[in-house]
Amino acid sequence: MIDAKHYNFAFLDEGSKREIRRSILKAVAIPGYQVPFGSRELPIGRGWGTGGIQITLSIIGKEDVLKVIDQGSDDSVNAVNIKKLVEECTGVELTTDSEAATIIQSRHRIPEIPMRNDQILVLQVPTPEPLRIVEPKESVTKQMHAEAEYSGMWLSLFEDLTQYGEISISSEYPVMVEGRYVMNPSPIPRYDNQKLNNSDTLYLFGAGREKKIYAIPPHTDVESMCFEDVPFKTEDFEGKRCRLCGAQGVYLDEMIDESTGEKVYECSDTGFCRGRRERGA
Amino acid sequence: MAYVAVTGGKEAIEQSLKLLEIFRQSKEDISVSCIKENMGLLVDKIMSEAGFYSEDYAALALKQCEGSVEEAVFLLRAYRSTLPRNYYSLPVDTGKMRILRRISAAFKDIPGGQILGPTYDYSHRLLDFSLMESNDTQKAQEPNEEAEKADGSDIHCSRVTDLLKEENLLEDVAEDNTPPFDVTSSLLTFPAPRSARLQTFARSDAGFLGGVAYSSMRGYGAVHPTVSELRSGYAEVCIPYPLDEEEEICIGEILVTEVEALVPSHTETDEEFDKMTLSGGYGLIFGRNENKAIAMSIADAGLETEGSTPSQDEEFVLTHGDCLEMSGFISHLKLPHYVTFQSKLDRVREKEDE
Numbered sequence: 140m141i142d143a144k145h146y147n148f149a150f151l152d153e154g155s156k157r158e159i160r161r162s163i164l165k166a167v168a169i170p171g172y173q174v175p176f177g178s179r180e181l182p183i184g185r186g187w188g189t190g191g192i193q194i195t196l197s198i199i200g201k202e203d204v205l206k207v208i209d210q211g212s213d214d215s216v217n218a219v220n221i222k223k224l225v226e227e228c229t230g231v232e233l234t235t236d237s238e239a240a241t242i243i244q245s246r247h248r249i250p251e252i253p254m255r256n257d258q259i260l261v262l263q264v265p266t267p268e269p270l271r272i273v274e275p276k277e278s279v280t281k282q283m284h285a286e287a288e289y290s291g292m293w294l295s296l297f298e299d300l301t302q303y304g305e306i307s308i309s310s311e312y313p314v315m316v317e318g319r320y321v322m323n324p325s326p327i328p329r330y331d332n333q334k335l336n337n338s339d340t341l342y343l344f345g346a347g348r349e350k351k352i353y354a355i356p357p358h359t360d361v362e363s364m365c366f367e368d369v370p371f372k373t374e375d376f377e378g379k380r381c382r383l384c385g386a387q388g389v390y391l392d393e394m395i396d397e398s399t400g401e402k403v404y405e406c407s408d409t410g411f412c413r414g415r416r417e418r419g420a
Numbered sequence: 421m422a423y424v425a426v427t428g429g430k431e432a433i434e435q436s437l438k439l440l441e442i443f444r445q446s447k448e449d450i451s452v453s454c455i456k457e458n459m460g461l462l463v464d465k466i467m468s469e470a471g472f473y474s475e476d477y478a479a480l481a482l483k484q485c486e487g488s489v490e491e492a493v494f495l496l497r498a499y500r501s502t503l504p505r506n507y508y509s510l511p512v513d514t515g516k517m518r519i520l521r522r523i524s525a526a527f528k529d530i531p532g533g534q535i536l537g538p539t540y541d542y543s544h545r546l547l548d549f550s551l552m553e554s555n556d557t558q559k560a561q562e563p564n565e566e567a568e569k570a571d572g573s574d575i576h577c578s579r580v581t582d583l584l585k586e587e588n589l590l591e592d593v594a595e596d597n598t599p600p601f602d603v604t605s606s607l608l609t610f611p612a613p614r615s616a617r618l619q620t621f622a623r624s625d626a627g628f629l630g631g632v633a634y635s636s637m638r639g640y641g642a643v644h645p646t647v648s649e650l651r652s653g654y655a656e657v658c659i660p661y662p663l664d665e666e667e668e669i670c671i672g673e674i675l676v677t678e679v680e681a682l683v684p685s686h687t688e689t690d691e692e693f694d695k696m697t698l699s700g701g702y703g704l705i706f707g708r709n710e711n712k713a714i715a716m717s718i719a720d721a722g723l724e725t726e727g728s729t730p731s732q733d734e735e736f737v738l739t740h741g742d743c744l745e746m747s748g749f750i751s752h753l754k755l756p757h758y759v760t761f762q763s764k765l766d767r768v769r770e771k772e773d774e
Contacts, residue, residue: 145502152504158605175607180497185748187755210759217755219429247759265752276735278610305770309763328763348745350607374766392758393765407759 141227149196150228155179159197159352163343166354171316172284173267178350181224188221188246190345191263194352195225195244198259198343204232206240211248211390211407218246235410247310249331251389251411254340256357262325264346267353269313269323289321296364305372306365315362316355324361330373330390335361381406384415444486455479464675464707465489469743470496471604471623473674473706490747497744505605507659510668514678514704517653519575521708525647526682532577537652538708580649581680584698591699610735617723617738621716622705624741632731632741633715636722641731643721645681645701652677652708677710679703681717699724 141150149156155177162176181189188209199205207222209215213235221244222233234240237250244261254260270280273291283289292313299306311326314335324332325344335342335355342355355361365371380387382403389411391404406412456463456479466478470493477496485491521537524530536542584590600615601608603623608616621629636643654673661667681701701721703713722731730736740746 147502150502152502154504155501175609177602177605177607179501180494180744181501182495182498184494184751185744186750186752187748189748210756214429215756216429216433219433223430223433246755247757265749276610277739278735281609307767309767310760326757326760328759330763348749374763375770390759391762393762407762 141224146228148201148229149199150181150224151179151193151196156197159193162352163194163198163354166343166352167341167356169320170355170359171314171320171322171353173351173353175350176352178347181347183221183224185348186265187217188244188263189347190349190352191244191246191261191347192221192224192345193347194261194343194345195242196228199225199229199231199242201229201231203229203241204234204239206234206237206243206410207245208243208248208250208408208410209246211250211392212409214409236414237408237410247326247328248390248407249327249334251406251408253334254338256339256341259341259343262327262342262344264323264325264344264349264351266311267323267344267346267349267351269321284320287319292321292364296366300366300369305369312371313364315364317360321364322353322355322361328374328390329363329371332361332363332371333373335359337361376404379404381412384412386412386415444484450483452476452479452483455482461708462487462489464709465626465712466492466496468706468709468712469493469623469625470500472496472500490743493743494747507671509671510658510660512655512657512674514651514655514676515579516576517651517655517676517678519577519651519653520675521653522575522577522649522651523647524580524649526649527580527583530577530580530583530649532575535575535577539710575653577651579680581682581700584648584682589698591697608738610738612734612738614720617720617734618702618704618716620738620741621703621719624712624716625743625746626709626712626715628741628743628746629712629715629719632722632737633718635729636718636731640729641722642725642727643683643701643718643731645683645718645721647714647717648680648682648700650677650679650710650713652710675707677703677705677708677713679710679713679717681714681721683721 147153159176162174166172166174178190179193181192183189183192195205205222205225206213207218209218212218225231226233237243237252237254240258242259242261243250243254244263246263249260268277268280270283270292273295274280274283283291296306310328311323312329312332314322314324314332316322324335337358337360338355339357341357344353363371374390376391379391381389381391383405386406390407392407394403394405395401396403456475459482462482463475463478466481466489467473467475470478477499478492481492481495484495519535521539522532522535524534581590600619601613603616603619608620635641652675655676656670656673658668658670661669679702682698683701684698701717703716703720705713705716719731719737723734723737725732
């Protein structure tokens, strides 16, 4: 359907791709800072990962190997749909093996197997502004970042603590990057926040609708915001294991076994789970 | 099992696309030129919200998506992203447009006269059952003399606001030749330059813009303007001649609707009140798109006033009216949110355990 006569390699015209790459370079140079960019419209819903796709399309070359996941799954309709678009307009090789991929685009998860520094993880972001929960206006939040004025954010965490006895944010838990910028890690679970810190890989975050790109370069200091006496807590899967591969200590999807009506668990990262089963682990 | 829905994604999508084809099929296939000619106002709406002037492609998009406005806008916008920007046009002089329709609600008698043109305004909205039976296939062959006469080629009028300028009744606005802000290539920042506002409104969802304007007129805001002039017609688009910047080449015409609305300028002191003049709101929309153009002029004027209503909040009105962005973000809720929901459940259950 995407023919070379009507469409360029990687869909966007070369000028647009170059412009987006420049924004990415700026984002890498200022970890955690949201770089505004001229977000282009794509053939996929705006709000369905177009920021991530624009990054992928701008950095991808013919030699790249791409993996796309949604909720950790390679086979989710949205992941399949994005993969299909990129494949049709680039012809690159696709994989479900996170270790074989050079670029991984993801929504809501970071793969279980730690990524290397010759790989890039592209995360799709719905709401890039972490301060949106305390201030709806962009003009105000921009200034708050400039002045590193994060007392409103700290206060909201503290209020949460006094009201509920703990910080009630579930996913999309804000982080402090290199002690300078408060950043929204995208709606990954708290369990994945730790993978952002001092990682070997480059993380790129794209928000298409909100027209922002930001980055965490390798070996950046990334801390989940919390108080000295109230440690940061990830989701609790203690005593639970994947019913397919038996993995423990990974992020699990919960489901109901139709025949028994019991609660059962499977790895959220389907590529990781399949790999374990294939190796007979 | 509820989770089956997301495995086998590839096959599910293929089957879904097949079904879509079946839903789109009909006994009588409608041609792109037929859509373009019979659904002109719909084509205009699509072009305006897509920010992309091509009647053929707008009609093609409509054919491809069962006539859904948001899908058609989506198709055009996505295609637009693939096109390199080769030229920027010179400012379009809408004062010189050849006019199809032109009215003023401010003055009865205007130089050039009131030209009602094609409008539904004074039609009775009675279903015309004769259209159920009519077969118009012959029409195309017969030259339509009346239609040829009504191309506006002989009508050029000066602006109504020129009259007011002569009397010094219009607020003095200095000519501003700074290059316009382009919201399609840069992120809008606030306060936004007026060019960014106008561009955003011109591409805005007609329903959203109508709601903003209506709220302002009804009382959540302050603008109930007089339409100094509404005109629809063809305006020439020219680009600088690449080999000689002094010369220009006309690359075609666009059909546009333009509105200049007048409101008393903002005054705070008695002295200012004595010198009160009229200021304007401006609307310019692709195609014959009158209500959107008027709504745009009200929304524009509304941002010049101060207050706490939604229509006076620049960031609010400029960031929530894009057809593609709103429909994209609303529809993304149909995507799986298992991981984040699991995380939420973890929090809620922890509460219960305590």
